[in-house]
Amino acid sequence: MIRALGWVLRRDLLLAFRRRGDVVNALVFFVIVVSLFPLGVGPEASQLRNMAPGVLWVAALLACMLSLARLYAPDHQDGTLEQMLLAGEPLVVLVMGKVISHWLMSGLPLVLIAPLLGLQFDLPGDALAVLCVSLLIGTPVLSLIGAVGAALTLGVRGSGVLVALLVLPLYVPVLIFGAGSVGAVASGTGAEAHLMLLGGFLALSLVLAPWASAAALRIAME
Amino acid sequence: MLEARQLECTRGDRCLFTDLSFKLGRGQMLRVAGANGSGKTSLLRIMCGLVSPSAGELRWQGRPIRDEREEYSRNLVFIGHLNALKDDLTALENLQCAAALSGKPADVGRMLAALERFGVAHCAELPAKVLSQGQRRRVALARLALAPAAPLWILDEPFSALDVGAVVELELLLAAHLASDGMVVLTTHQEVQVVAHAILRVDLDLHTAALRAA
Amino acid sequence: MSKSGRFSWFYFSSPQSFYPLAGTLQPWFAALAVILCAVGLYISFFVAPTDAQQGESYRIIFIHVPAAWMSMFLYLVMGFWSGVGLVFNTRLSSMVATALAPTGALFTFIALWTGALWGKPTWGTWWVWDARLTSELILLFLYIGFMALQAAIDDQRRADKAGAVLALVGVINVPIIYFSVKWWSTLHQGASVSMTGAPTMAKTMLLGMLIMALGFWMYSIAATLARVRCVILERERHTDWVAAEIGAQT
Known part of the structure; x- marks a missing residue:
């Protein structure tokens, strides 16, 4: 089982490496969206500092959601997804492999570049650290929940907009506690509670989302 | 049965x-x-x-x-309408992934022999996207030569x-x-x-x- | 029909036998809904006392609160039937889930609208990011997502199953979203305003609200039964009994 997960991971990472452009594009999208906000609301430092956690998290949500189109759809088109369903390994394991590689390609880069963007918004050091930690715990949840949405909308017409409609409302708790943790540091109350809850969401979605996604994939292939 | x-x-x-x-x-x-x-x-x-x-x-x-x-x-080995080849992987890598996912990892020698049977061994290192329709079908079928153990x-x-x-x-x-x-x-x-x-x-x-x- | 109760459950789980049953029950629930709503509205507008702080405008909560209750309750019911449909592969349960969604969305919308109407005289603005209003808004998105997903999938069987998975994911998420939003709103604005109105609710107020809730409940059942009948006819249109049914009516 672990071997099968390893193979899916290896294959998807190799494919992502051959198509580096897609990964870079999602990252550039994130940077652009975040950079547009000061242009929209004005360059006043204190206001930007207040907005920064929300802006960064919303942009992360959108970037993650956009990259969901790459999770199953290409495999669905060329028939490799069909073969995965017939792999003789539990589908949940293979789904897990795909979700991990999706996070490594879409979530992790956001975590790494977020401090840089936080500096643009004049976030202090401790807030930057909490921002990174919250993204580190929160973005895997986005990939996990997103995998359910991507599987449900597989091969459906207008799936790009539909997946946003399905997934974004489910992202609300992650957004609240992700952005809230940074805000809590700024207001001096400490971010532990927020981060613990984010961790709880991660645990819950780790347990449930791969099953839901696997079930949705089987339904989609019928 | x-x-x-x-x-x-x-x-x-x-x-x-x-x-x-x-x-x-x-x-x-x-x-x-x-x-x-x-x-x-x-x-x-x-x-x-x-x-x-x-x-x-x-x-x-x-x-x-x-x-x-x-x-x-x-x-079971299933070969459908679609060849189940990733465009960005080489013929050999495609075969390797397919074999590994079906639980029967194969070594390079056997895979090359399987490709050879269908006359596409010379394409082994080419990405699947440059292959012709017929060549892609052959690479897909090479899975059969690789997996005689699966009965169906x-x-x-x-x-x-x-x-x-x-x-x-x-x-x-x-x-x-x-x-x-x-x-x-x-x-x-x-x-x-x-x-x-x-x-x-x-x-x-x-x-x-x-x-x-x- | 049957001798034992167990068998009759399965008897009515087939669309063909449920269709006439729904037709018989539907007018009764509709009548109950009309009566209960009329009584409830009478109590809310003429019997219940005027609120000392909010004046007459508070009376809108007689619609707002029951609608909010129903909107959340119907989502759970929808999730329940979706789960039954997924596990036991019964077509009728999936049809019920499909038929429930628009009514649930309607109540969510009513709750939002009346919330805004109540907010204007009370808070001085149409919209406040209050915990309840915000979670109602997200609930509306969940309903819309469910309906949009089912509408986008052509294959009926797949639409049922995909909708069911989404509804179940939603049911797990609804309480999480609700408590997240609640925590978020207390964090941001404190407990200065709250929708529950007067601290001690007069008995007549509670009574009016409960009767309204019952009326909405009956309405939901009546509307769902009517919609299920349409869904059954549409999906079974190639069967002989539907042809006979339609032939009998025209």
């Missing part, structure tokens, strides 16, 4: 076939015939366990396949896009598989010359015709 009991398949409002029963034993080949849109591909997908029939059931070694999906899948082969139009030489090679491979007690299910529009002691035939046109009469 694979046994179908009163299978029925509906797509949308349309009933494609109903009350379809057959038994496929060791060393036997089943050829599914029927006009376009008669449900050949649907039947094959049902036989793989990808789609559940709207009525009836399939049994593998006497047990319903939906009860032990993974176990059944390990006994389910092939959807395996001869499409192949030239004469490859057709002969595939026929030989099928005959060898049947001779070693394997089972083959396939759909095809052309006549197949495979030496086998039993070739069954299911004609889906007849099953829909019976339905219309009823």
